Each structure stands twice: as structure tokens, then as C-alpha cells.
Amino acid sequence: MKGDIFQAIADPTRRAILVLIAAQSMTPNALAEHFDTSRQAVSKHIKVLADCELLTQNKVGREIHYYFNPVKMKELDHWLTQFKKHWEDRFNQLDQLLINLNSNSDEN
Amino acid sequence: MKGDIFQAIADPTRRAILVLIAAQSMTPNALAEHFDTSRQAVSKHIKVLADCELLTQNKVGREIHYYFNPVKMKELDHWLTQFKKHWEDRFNQLDQLLINLNSNSDEN
């Protein structure tokens, strides 16, 4: 499961990190100041995000700037498309119709 | 974290369940036949998905038909929108420009 984006975004702290870094690239230290946990804990979250390429790093001197990499997030969006038809209104109504038909036939 | 959709879709088996049920509503037994694990394991996955309302149930006699509920998945899509500008080409190029500017200023 290592490098799995679904696993990566399952943690609320990691989602917060993504939101922060998507707004502006940051170093681990700067990032850790936004959270109650230790720097190392944040660092481990960064590692998970970097492992699945949601973050990319750019070393500048002794600092490492992490920035958001949209490619993998786009993959998640692509995964979602298979469900999109279910929440577009016209298809949603068709679904409901089919569910009702199923329920009725089950009762026979 | 109970009832969290990000947690729910983190598991690959649960994602497979969602795909199957989005295509056609099913009972737990029918669903379990698609997997190597036990019926109870699948049942627990169903419970997780139902707890966060990704699945809705419809009891028919002694069977329970689970069907896909798009509302929560739509919420996930909504969460994704905050990142979408990053992978639309024009904004992506702007991001790259800003990243480069940052790198240059860091070197001073």
C-alpha cells in the first residue's frame, strides 16, 4: 500500500498539509508550526505524501522546500469520474427509478 | 474518524465494493463472492461504507440490498476542487513560474 494516494489522504493532518502546501510551498519546519504535533511527526507525514508524489522537493541549502504536485491528485479526480454520472441529476433520477423497479420485483 | 469518507475509500477492497455496487445494487452475500476474503470481512467493509453513507440499504425480506449513494462521493469531488486549478494548464504554468521565482530568491 506504500505510495497509495488513497492511503495518503486518509489522514486529516496530511490533508491539512496538502492544503497548506498547495497554497504555498514550505519547509518542514515552517509546516510543523501549523500543527500541535512534533516536527518529526509532520516530517513522517511529508514522507508519506512525497512517497506517493503528492509533494515534490526542492533542496535549497540546508532547507528543503516542498511543493504541491497536482499530477497524482488529478489521478484521484480521474478515479472519481466513474461515479460522477450518479450525481448528475438526470442519471440520478434514472438510478432512483431502477432502484424502485428492483424493490418492486423483489417483492414478487 | 468514524464516518470519514477519506478513511472509507482508503481500503482497496472497499473501493472495489463501491465500483461493483455503483454498477449494480447487491446483497452482502453476492458481493462476498467477488472477493477472496470471508463474508464477514466483506460485511465489515459494507458497515464502514454504510456508516459514512456511501452505501444505503434497502431490506427486502431476509436480504439487504445495498446501493450506491452518490451524495458523499460528491463531497469528495468538492474537496478536490480546491486543487483543480493546479492541474489546469494555464495555472500550472503560473505555478511553475512562481516556483522558479522562489528558487531564485532563495539563492540570494
Next chain:
DNA sequence: GAAATATGCAACTTGATGGTTGCAAATATA
């Protein structure tokens, strides 16, 4: 009514995960 079927719940085990602490490596600064 007894047996079979469909399902959920509880207990237990094992492995993964998130957190902490300590330390080492690389770079900047005095």
C-alpha cells in the same frame, strides 16, 4: 414447527499506523 438461508454482532489475533525520543548528517554562522 424444524431446517436452511441471509445477515449482523462480539471477541480475539495480527499487522499497520501515528506518535515520541534520540541521534546522525549536512549546511550555515560566529
Next chain:
DNA sequence: TATATTTGCAACCATCAAGTTGCATATTTC
């Protein structure tokens, strides 16, 4: 060169999650 800063890695611990097994409940069928 000695010291401070930034960061990553490894070890350890506590909790959570996924799986199995066993059992109870509700419904259908014989």
C-alpha cells in the same frame, strides 16, 4: 574550527484496523 540550524532516519510504544471464528437473530422453505 566550533556551534547552531535544518532535516532525515531508526527504534520503540500505543492504538487502530482488517481478518477470522463463533454465535445470535430474522426470514424463508419444507
